[in-house]
Amino acid sequence: MPTAEMPRRLVYLETLGCAKNRVDSEIMLAALHRGGYGYTAEPAEAQVIVVNTCAFLTAASEESIERLLTLSDFKSAGRCEKLICAGCMSERYRESLLEEIPELDGLLGSSNFQEMPALLDDLYAGVPNARVRLQPKPHYAHLEHQERLQTTPAPYVYLKIAEGCSNMCSFCNIPFLRGYFSSRGIADIVEEQRRYVDAGIREINLISQDTSSYGVDRKDGAHLAALLRAMDAVPGDYWLRLFYAYPNTFGQAELDALADAAHIVPYLDMPFQHIADHVLKDMNRRIGEAQIRSKLEWLRARLPGLALRTTFITGFPGETADDHRRLLGFIAEGWFEHVGVFTYSHEDNIHSARLGDPVSAATKRARKAELLAAQQAVSARRNAGRVGRRLRVLVQGHAEETELLLQGRAAFQGPEVDGVVYINEGQAAAGAFHEVEIVEAHPYDLIGRIVQ
Structure with missing residues (x-):
């Protein structure tokens, strides 16, 4: 650790990927601050450069590698002494990254974010075999009683209520990168929420890999509905917003908690991924078109003003032109306020790899454009109806x-x-x-x- 006589080394930390990674970066920044390191927004000024990487898709891994290599130039053109790869890339490729990218000085896994200052201290001290801090299997003790340095522009923050995922969707490598689902305690989450409300934060966005499964791994009876009611009871003028609700596990208790709440906005992010039954089966989503439609009608009946966001994957192995047209028609029905579309990415560490990648890249791009255009028409109609309100x-x-x-x-x-x-x-x-x-x-x- 730097001493009072020693000037603080400055760290530049760059975050790639999703909002969940942003939370991890904020945990690292707080740990670095406690460990005596400073922060700079300019990589040219930093003695330490950290990239919190994403490896969810091949394209994300390629972006992570590109940023690491680009930032490594500051070893000669700037003040950089240590270049660290943190997060999902470290979990996916582990020690082989040090061979593939010799510019790297260290690796930090997704279970080890609190250990960033200790890793740097060891590297600077020349401790043998100190370049890698990875757990054999991810665990998330760092999520409890966490301290963060906010990087989102005021007045909103993300609050991570759980980590990992146990759903094993065939297209997804999150269980391999982040481990199985692990929930924080209700009291710990509410304590963090109170800090934000007391600080004047106006919007708290609840995130995890599978928000509606909150509590299923715990032995204290915690579940999402209980968490939502506990959070809604915190006084103040603020919004709570729910992201990443898995359709199979979002039930009546959760919907009632959302509908009854004073602070939870009528907004729900619920990824459906497709509408064709055989595609959903091959995705291992454990839901079909009939259940999806029933779920949507149930949501609308209880909360007519609910704004729904969803995501779909196009070009999944076995998706036919008829499947695509069926999905287009489903979007055009106007169930959703917002739709995100991803093209299927063939990865070597996912279960659907056995299905090959038969849909061409050009077809995937064309289908994605058509799906987004269908939702754009829906969104335009919805927004036009808001003029004058x-x-x-x-x-x-x-x-x-x-x-x-x-x-x-x-x-x-x-x-x-x-x-x-x-x-x-x-x-x-x-x-x-x-x-x-x-x-x-x-x-x-x-x-x-x-x-x-």
């Missing part, structure tokens, strides 16, 4: 494109993945809720004015 909007600050506009989100718009509300008339403080009248609609975004 007044919405409660969480103002985030100036728009990313120009300081002439303010930018915020309504309850049906999740951060970083959905559209926004641009405000072109009136003044509002960032981090506050304001009433906004919608004056113009676009397929994904809205334009409005502050109602004084």
